[in-house]
Structure formats: C-alpha cells, structure tokens
Amino acid sequence: MSIQWYPGHMAKAKRQMIEKIKQIDVVIELVDSRVPMSSRNPLVDEIASGKPRLLLMNKIDMADRRATKAWQNYFEDHGLKVHLVNSQTGQGVSMIPEAVRQLTAARRKKLEDKGFRPHADRALILGIPNVGKSTLINRLAGKRIAKIGDRPGVTTAQQWIKVGKTMELLDTPGILWPKFDDPQVGLRLAATGAIKEELLDFQEIAFFLIKTMLVHYREAFAKRFQLADLPELDGVDDQDLIVKVFDQIGKKRGCLMSGGIINYDRVSELIIRDFRGQKIGPLTLEWP
Numbered sequence: 001m002s003i004q005w006y007p008g009h010m011a012k013a014k015r016q017m018i019e020k021i022k023q024i025d026v027v028i029e030l031v032d033s034r035v036p037m038s039s040r041n042p043l044v045d046e047i048a049s050g051k052p053r054l055l056l057m058n059k060i061d062m063a064d065r066r067a068t069k070a071w072q073n074y075f076e077d078h079g080l081k082v083h084l085v086n087s088q089t090g091q092g093v094s095m096i097p098e099a100v101r102q103l104t105a106a107r108r109k110k111l112e113d114k115g116f117r118p119h120a121d122r123a124l125i126l127g128i129p130n131v132g133k134s135t136l137i138n139r140l141a142g143k144r145i146a147k148i149g150d151r152p153g154v155t156t157a158q159q160w161i162k163v164g165k166t167m168e169l170l171d172t173p174g175i176l177w178p179k180f181d182d183p184q185v186g187l188r189l190a191a192t193g194a195i196k197e198e199l200l201d202f203q204e205i206a207f208f209l210i211k212t213m214l215v216h217y218r219e220a221f222a223k224r225f226q227l228a229d230l231p232e233l234d235g236v237d238d239q240d241l242i243v244k245v246f247d248q249i250g251k252k253r254g255c256l257m258s259g260g261i262i263n264y265d266r267v268s269e270l271i272i273r274d275f276r277g278q279k280i281g282p283l284t285l286e287w288p
C-alpha cells in the first residue's frame, strides 16, 4: 500500500520510531533486493544510531542474483551485517535469530560480566512501505498477524512475538517513508510499487524500465516481448530508440487506438505489470 507522506507524518513517525528503538537490542532493516539502495531511507542511520543493525535484502527471488551478490558485498564493505531472504517462501528466514544473536554477543557478555542474566534479543523490523515487513513478521511469528497498515504516525498496541528461544520481535514494524528527492530513485520505487505510480507519469516509469532492459536485460526483454532487433542505446538517440520499442510492443500486443495509433498508456501498463509480475525474469534496477 502506498500513501502520501506529509511533513507532520514524517516527524511523528520519526519520533515514534526513536521511542520504539529504545526498547530494542537490534534493528533489522529490510530492503527490496531489486532496489537495495533506493528502498532505504538514509534516516535509518540516525534512528538506529548506536544499536547493532542487520540488513536484510528481501525479495531475492525477484532480483538478479549477480546484482544481489554485488550489493551484499557492497553493504558488507560498508560495515553492515547482511542477510538474503525471501519472506514469501521463508528462504533464509530461519537464520535471522542466529544473526541477531551474534550482534548482541557484546551486550550479553557485558551483562553477564556484571552478574546479570541477559534477556532475549529484542528486535524491530524497519523499512519503507512494500519491502515486505508484514510478510516477514508473519513468517517469523509462524502465524498471520493482522496486516499493519502503512499509516504514518498511527499508534497501535504492540506486542512481543517470541521467535525461537533467543529472540523477541516487536509485532509492529517501524515504517519509514520512501525518500526520493532524486528522480531516478523515484522511478525505481514507482516501478517496484513502493510509491504510488500516480505520483509519477506511467509512461515515464515504463520508459525507465525499457531503458534499463535495453542496457542490462536485453535477452530476457526480447524474449518476453518477442522483439527481433533491439536497438543499441548510444546516448544520443536514446529517446527515439526507446519510443520505437514502445511502438513495437504496442503493435505486437495490440495496444492500439482507432486509426492504428499506439496507446502508450496501455503499453506502459503492460510493461510495468510484466516487470512486477516477474514475467520478464528476476531483475534488479540499480547496481553498486
């Protein structure tokens, strides 16, 4: 679900998050592997400051494996502990309590040295809308927790969910707003559905997707839309070349208005739907 965020919402969400984080030992930041950088809100650095952090790259089934590996290396090089998961099938999810455990080793040791018995590792899942927070919480809980709406600033009663013997998870995630001052980030987020496409032009999103396909996923793209001769982008005539691809797809798929004019809105919808529905293949929209 994508909603509009206003300054008041953001300020309130931030305050609530800072309060929530006081109660926890580890921040689990969730990102969409198709857009691992764009689906982060840089504010997480400020909010989570001082707490150990686990970065989970979710939806690995939807992303290009090579790109996911490259991103994992990139984030690890930047000092983050990274784990790959598919919250829908549960792949990688059982590793989470152990990864969290490792991150709290120092805290537990300190408590034990003082003669205290440390409590279970308390974790919070945090991320922008649509990265899979609810799906992951349900997975970890082993049952369906009511869908937590991405309603900025709405306070709901929260509970701890026991995950295995060593971890406790807050049942309500921390929801950060998608940050897209950079138009490219906006396009990537809109393509994945993390922000309303109405905020951007439908055709612009499809244009961006075609361009990405022509640079990185030529074979899969040509196969899906049965395109015989894909143009090579040269940085000069890209606009015209991409419009020609729109035309080819429009004709092939019968997205035509009266008089045989291409209906670019329909072509755009088709391309965005196929991308989201993984009809073209597992794809990533940005690289480190």
Ligand code: G4P
Binding pocket: 001, 058, 059, 060, 061, 062, 085, 086, 087, 088, 089, 127, 128, 129, 130, 131, 132, 133, 134, 135, 136, 150
């Ligand atoms: P949020 O709480 O962060 O907003 O995200 P949510 O869990 O609602 O997930 C957003 C969409 O992403 C859902 O699809 C969900 O099923 C899907 N999803 C979450 N994790 C994964 C994953 O690892 N792989 C894949 N392929 N999909 C994932 P939806 O179509 O919006 O809803 P639904 O009908 O599938 O529930």
